[in-house]
Amino acid sequence: MRNIDFQEVLDQPLESHMTISMGPQHPSTHGVLRLELVLDGEMVVKVTPDIGYLHTGMEKLFEYKKYQQGIVITDRMDYLNPLGNNLAYVMAVEKLLQLEIPERAQVIRVMMCELQRIASHMVWLGTHALDIGAMSVFFYAFRQREKILNLIEAASGGRMTPSYFRIGGLMMDLPAGFEHRVKQFLDEFPEALEQFENLVSRNTLFQARTQGIGYISKEDAIDWGLTGPCLRGSGVDLDLRRDNPYSGYETYDFEVPVETGGDVWARFRVRMRELYESHKIIRQALERLKPGPIKADAPKVVLPDRADMRKHMDALIHHFLIIAEGFNVPPGEVYHAIEASKGELGVYIKSNGGPKPERVHFRGPSFVNLSALPVMAEGEMVADVIAIIGSIDIVLGEVDR
Amino acid sequence: MPDTKPLLDFVEKLKAEKPEAVTEVREALGEVTVFVPREHIVEACRFMKEVLDFDMLADLCGVDRGPEEDPRFEVNYHLFSTKHHKRLRLKVLLSEDDPHVATVTTVWKTANWHERETYDMFGIIFDGHPDLRRILLPSDFDGHPLRKDYPLRGYEPYSLT
Numbered sequence: 001m002r003n004i005d006f007q008e009v010l011d012q013p014l015e016s017h018m019t020i021s022m023g024p025q026h027p028s029t030h031g032v033l034r035l036e037l038v039l040d041g042e043m044v045v046k047v048t049p050d051i052g053y054l055h056t057g058m059e060k061l062f063e064y065k066k067y068q069q070g071i072v073i074t075d076r077m078d079y080l081n082p083l084g085n086n087l088a089y090v091m092a093v094e095k096l097l098q099l100e101i102p103e104r105a106q107v108i109r110v111m112m113c114e115l116q117r118i119a120s121h122m123v124w125l126g127t128h129a130l131d132i133g134a135m136s137v138f139f140y141a142f143r144q145r146e147k148i149l150n151l152i153e154a155a156s157g158g159r160m161t162p163s164y165f166r167i168g169g170l171m172m173d174l175p176a177g178f179e180h181r182v183k184q185f186l187d188e189f190p191e192a193l194e195q196f197e198n199l200v201s202r203n204t205l206f207q208a209r210t211q212g213i214g215y216i217s218k219e220d221a222i223d224w225g226l227t228g229p230c231l232r233g234s235g236v237d238l239d240l241r242r243d244n245p246y247s248g249y250e251t252y253d254f255e256v257p258v259e260t261g262g263d264v265w266a267r268f269r270v271r272m273r274e275l276y277e278s279h280k281i282i283r284q285a286l287e288r289l290k291p292g293p294i295k296a297d298a299p300k301v302v303l304p305d306r307a308d309m310r311k312h313m314d315a316l317i318h319h320f321l322i323i324a325e326g327f328n329v330p331p332g333e334v335y336h337a338i339e340a341s342k343g344e345l346g347v348y349i350k351s352n353g354g355p356k357p358e359r360v361h362f363r364g365p366s367f368v369n370l371s372a373l374p375v376m377a378e379g380e381m382v383a384d385v386i387a388i389i390g391s392i393d394i395v396l397g398e399v400d401r
Numbered sequence: 402m403p404d405t406k407p408l409l410d411f412v413e414k415l416k417a418e419k420p421e422a423v424t425e426v427r428e429a430l431g432e433v434t435v436f437v438p439r440e441h442i443v444e445a446c447r448f449m450k451e452v453l454d455f456d457m458l459a460d461l462c463g464v465d466r467g468p469e470e471d472p473r474f475e476v477n478y479h480l481f482s483t484k485h486h487k488r489l490r491l492k493v494l495l496s497e498d499d500p501h502v503a504t505v506t507t508v509w510k511t512a513n514w515h516e517r518e519t520y521d522m523f524g525i526i527f528d529g530h531p532d533l534r535r536i537l538l539p540s541d542f543d544g545h546p547l548r549k550d551y552p553l554r555g556y557e558p559y560s561l562t
Binding site for chain 2: 051052055057059060061064095096098220222223224225236238243244332333334335337344346348350358359361363367368371372400401
């Protein structure tokens with residue numbers, strides 16, 4: 001933030017100020033976000049984000065759906081990272097039910113989440129560069145994302161809305177030849193990463209547009225509740241995968257990239273370095289894939305296999321009861337947080353006993369990170385606001401829910 | 402289940418320093434919930450932040466227990482420490498007739514949007530909030546949709562025209 005006396009600028013006669021509305025239909029706002037900008041010439045004096053255009057009342061909807069039906073809603077929140085949303089939600093319910101998840105399911109969850117993280121970062125990279133003016137990056141980034149979406153489709157049947165993680169395990173096992181396809185992707189990806197480093201990171205125009213812009217200090221970042229790459233870009237060494245490990249992340253060998261710049265460039269570097277770490281984790285997960293069960297041993301909660309239903313009466317009854325009536329979750333409340341691609345994705349669930357939750361609340365990283373936009377953008381140029389929004393990496397589906 | 406011993410130690414410290422700010426401590430599923438009377442929530446939060454290093458407010462959310470309950474509303478403060486990586490939940494109970502609680506935006510700036518959302522969805526008023534407007538719903542919206550007595554499809558029949 002440059003040194004300006006805001007009060008002095010605000011006190012000047014009205015003619016020198018212009019209030020413009022950026023969005024809600026603006027290509028750089030990544031969805032339907034409206035910013036009310038007060039400008040002094042080209043300098044931004046005040047930013048007021050206006051959100052809610054995509055509000056669909058998901059938290060209310062959860063209260064009317066059974067626990068297993070809620071998974072489908074989570075897909076539609078952060079639609080660039082649906083598997084992360086699935087994971088946060090099912091883990092919160094599993095915590096209430098105190099389910100034990102088998103090893104193979106845990107490994108597949110980690111592998112799929114890291115693939116999804118790369119896909120999410122590819123969209124961020126493509127659109128961030130596109131906003132700044134580097135158009136071709138978008139096509140290269142989306143080509144990589146396409147490969148991952150094909151993998152997710154192969155596993156779950158859905159590209160954007162997989163609902164692959166279920167309470168107690170997975171929807172189904174990986175298809176034949178999946179490991180080979182992931183391996184192929186892993187072999188090709190470093191080359192693509194090198195391409196991005198050449199195309200974007202070593203591009204002096206990109207550096208000039210991002211360095212020293214949108215600064216937020218370490219103290220401010222914590223005070224404003226930033227998480228994920230935005231927080232690590234300000235020099236706070238915090239990653240829930242390492243510090244509050246879940247799904248067996250503590251057994252994987254990876255580093256947490258931290259940059260101290262606090263500007264758009266620092267956040268950019270954190271995400272770029274995260275891509276290498278995700279690549280590392282996927283490779284380790286692939287080595288650990290051993291045959292085994294993919295669902296917890298809890299017939300009252302987990303749907304039985306199709307083959308069992310044809311042979312066993314009790315499997316058929318359980319299937320019918322879970323679908324028709326749902327399963328009861330013991331009363332209690334949990335808050336479970338995971339490190340999604342954009343930061344801490346927390347799920348608060350309160351159960352009163354019954355098959356439907358009393359209250360489900362999602363703490364979306366985009367929502368909280370976006371609230372700090374005025375701190376980063378005030379005092380910068382209008383064109384830089386676009387770079388700053390790109391560096392926060394928001395998804396409006398999650399901001400508005 | 403994670404060990405809750407260190408969390409309970411923090412609660413003991415809070416209790417020793419501010420006995421009036423803790424009415425009940427509940428421990429379940431590896432999480433610790435501290436019930437705080439609404440008059441003391443700001444000082445409890447400030448103590449947690451400044452003395453016990455719970456420097457981040459991860460989440461703030463409201464809960465409606467239903468119109469027949471008293472106290473009807475809960476406000477949950479999910480605290481997180483970036484130093485020792487622990488989580489703690491503070492809980493304030495509010496009655497339907499007087500859904501007022503002091504704002505914690507003076508302690509954490511991130512509370513701003515969380516409190517606006519809770520106001521928007523439940524009609525809980527955060528006294529002293531700098532900008533308590535609706536955030537997700539339009540400013541002329543009727544009612545608070547996450548209350549249990551608000552119908553799923555709204556008061557008005559749905560129409561596209």
